[in-house]
Amino acid sequence: MRAAVATGTGGPEVLSVGEVEAPSPAAGEVLIEVVATAVNRADTLQRQGFYPPPPGASETIGLECSGRVVGLGEGVTGWSVGDEVCALLAGGGYAELVAVPVGQVMPVPGGVSLIEAAGLPEVAATVWSNVFMTAHLAKGERFLVHGGAGGIGTMAIQLAAARGAEVFATAGSPAKLELCRSLGATHVIDYREDDFVEVLAEAGGADVILDNMGAKYLGRNVDALATGGRLVVIGMQGGAKGELDLSVLLRKRASVTATSLRARPVTEKAAICCGVVENVWPLVAAGAIRPIVETTMPLEDVARGHQLMEDGSHSGKIVLTL
Structure with a gap:
């Protein structure tokens, strides 16, 4: 079958x-x-050799897809050949079959095309599992997401707003700040000019923060x-090792959790996907959440898709079509 392949680890040029x-x-x-399928930050890390697939998963890159059912393994019920679906993957999305x-x-x-659906599983599962299943964001609480114009950020803003949270989002350009605002962020923060710590302090502090930067933001997030x-x-994205002032954490009776999605057991992923279908998909069907797809391109342009992801100038999702 046709699939994205890599000549080794390295830059986007290794992909074809x-x-x-x-x-x-x-x-x-x-x-x-x-x-x-869609390009995710983790895909670029796998291409560079920093994020190998879990044991037993496909070596082909790709953490989500949309398409049609063409085969059922033993014991599978609830699906039929020809059904249109989307899926959360441990790997293998950049291919004709998975x-x-x-x-x-x-x-x-409902109301979403197969092309748009390709960019939903990873972001929906990430946001639902972390912001709601782990951090238990509640109606009326203050929520901060970094990188609000990215794939995760655009889903996090919409889902948090739809469930009644007061949403703060950081971004780095006027266009991205406006996108965040249009999706439901009531407070947008230009991280190049403003200090999100000061903004949140004036508001009373964040009840939940979703962070993709890691070490660089650890102390400031707390x-x-x-x-x-x-x-x-x-x-x-901002490093793996940072300093944490435990006295601040203790004084605030706060918590820090670090999670990943790809390596979770199949049973945990199934529970997350069940939660997404029950709690997120109705909001998508009602129009309260919409897929944000910046660009689509054929699988043959996979190297360009990875370059676009790494340039950081895009908003929302980058979708690869087969």
């Missing part, structure tokens, strides 16, 4: 499209003919928390 062996669905798996544990296969939300605040770290 070639032929690899097609998968077959094992027991409990669904075989999907991929219509589209085999997925049945619990990670989700229906396409400073920005309200009493009882919860910081969830999901990325290390």
Whole structure:
């Protein structure tokens, strides 16, 4: 089958499209003919050799996809050949076919095209699992997301706002700040000019912070928390090692949690996907949340897609079509 392949680890130029062996669905798996997939930050790390797939997962890059069911493994119920679906993957999305544990296969939300649906599973599962299942963001609480114009950020703003939170978002250009505002952020912060700690302090502190920067923002994020605040770290774009003043954490009775999605057990991913279908998809179908796709391009342009992701100038999702 046709799939993205890498000549080794390195820059986007190592990626091209070639032929690899097609998968077959094992027991409990669904075989999907991929219509589209999306580029995620983790994909660029895998390409560089820093984020290998978990044991047993496909070596092909790609953490989400949309498409049609073309095969069912032993014991699979609830799906039929021809069903249009989207899925959360441990790998294999940049290919014509991918085999997925049945619990990670989700229906396409109402009102969303298959192309748009390709960019929903990873961001929806990340935000739902971290902001709501882990940090328990509640109606009326103050929520801060860094990188509000990115894939995760655009979903986090919309979902938090739809569930009644007061949303703060950081971004780095007038256009991105306006996008955050249009999606439901009531407070937008230009991280090039303004200190998010000061902004949150004036508001009373953040009850929940979703952070992809890691070490660079660790201390400042804790400073920005309200009493009882919860910081969830999901990325290390700003480094892996930072200093944490435990006295501040103790004084605020706050918590810091670090999570990842890809390496979680299949049962945990299934529970997350179930929560997404139950709690997020109805909001998408109602128009309260919309997919934010900046650009689509054919799989053959995968290297350009990775370069666009690394340039950081895009907003929302970068979708690759097959």
